[in-house]
Amino acid sequence: MRPALEVADIFRRHGPAYRLAHDGHLGRVERRVMAAIELCRTPALGGHVEACDNCGHSRVSFNSCRNRHCPKCQGSARERWLAAREADLLPVPYFHVVFTVPAEIAAIAYQNKAQVYAILFDTVAATLKTIGADPKHLGGELGFIAILHSWGQTLTHHPHIHCLIPGGALSTDGQRWIACRPRFFLPIPVLSRLFRRLFLERLQAAHTARHLQFFGTLEHLSDSRAFADALRPLRKTSWVVYAKPPFGSPGHVLAYLGRYTHRVAIANSRLVSMIDATVTFRWRDYRHDNAQKYMALAADEFIRRFLLHSLPDGFHRIRHYGFLANGCRRARLATIR
Structure with missing residues (x-):
């Protein structure tokens, strides 16, 4: 059943005004995302006739845009991806x-x-591989799936990576499975400190190689000394890394994974209303016992926040590592089993 309100409805009504108001700052990727969502399952993309062989009833079904940012197009893609992953599951605890x-x-x-x-x-990837290979911890090769999300519940820009990890490692000689301790994967403080150090080293290297660019309020960071000054306090703060309890069964793993793999910034089911130029949606306040709350934004601001999460062309937001990497997964899993 079609939701009462969709992101496409908001784009169709308020998108033209948004394009006009932000013409000089709207990138090619963002324009393409808007156009795809607006045209999804409309006559503009063409369609096909679906007919019942028994009663002869027929209907026209319009084609999908298949854009990975479109809330309507992720369901079937998610189901296909999960079906392919089902054969990869191991009979061990999984950690998030x-x-x-x-x-x-x-x-x-x-x-x-x-x-x-x-x-x-x-x-x-480097953090998990390094700590997992350390003999003080597991002492072997981990396998994991990493999924990038760039949003928080209120559509603000909040980059973070979800990792789904079987609870153990393949020994360095490839001959045995090393199980982790019950309900414990790897020490979070150790992961956090290494993650912070490696990230800042790589970010500094990218700046030194002039691979980063800065605009507006960040323009001063183009200067090497200003950039170093900006990073210095971040070397002392705690970076948030957390692990959730292990899952109960492979079925739970798949169901949980399905909530993360092909998610977009906001699902149509969270939209409540669009009255004049105001959009209201539901969100979860994780700092207050996961309480459900409502947020009302001007349509212009809603569209801006949605487009914050447009990914660069060709960028892969789901990646496989270690013994789950695409090049060796089949052989490694056979050995582990």
Whole structure:
């Protein structure tokens, strides 16, 4: 059933005014995202006739845009992806570990999405691989799926990576499975400190190589000394890394994973109303016992926040590492089983 209100409805009504007001600052990717969502399942994209062989009833079904930012197009993509992952599940506990960067880094990331998001993936992978391989912890090769999310519940820019990790490691000689302790994966403080150090090293290297660019209020960070000064306090703050309790069964793993893999910034089901130029939606306040609350934004601000999460062309937001990497997954899983 079609929701009473969709992101597409907001874009169709208020998108033209938004394009006009932000003409000089709206990028090619954002324009394409808006156009795709507006045209999704409309006559503009064409369609096909679906007919019942028994009663002869027929209907016209319009084509989907298949844009990865479109709330309507992620359901079928998610189901196909999960079906492919079902064969990869191991009969072991799975852990959900989340890596988050501070707000100061998020601001830099917004102006350098491809570069900083790539650094985020590389740092998370290096952190998990290094600690997992340490004989003081597991002493073997981990396997994990990493998924980038760039939003918070109120659509603010909040880059973080969700990792789903089988609770154990393949020994360095590839001959045995090393199980983690019950209900404990890896020490969070150790992960957090290494994650912070590796990320800041890589970010500094990207700046030195002039791979980063800065505009507006961040323009001063183009200067190497100003950039170093901005990073210095971040070396002393705690970076948020947390792990959730392990899942009960492989079925729970798949159901949980499905909530994260093909999610977009906001689902149509969270939209409440669009009255004149005001959009209201539901959100969860995790700081107050996950309480459900409502937020009303001007349509212009709602569209701006939604577009904050447009990904660069060709950027992969789901990645596989270790013994779950695409090149070796089948053989490694057979060995582990």
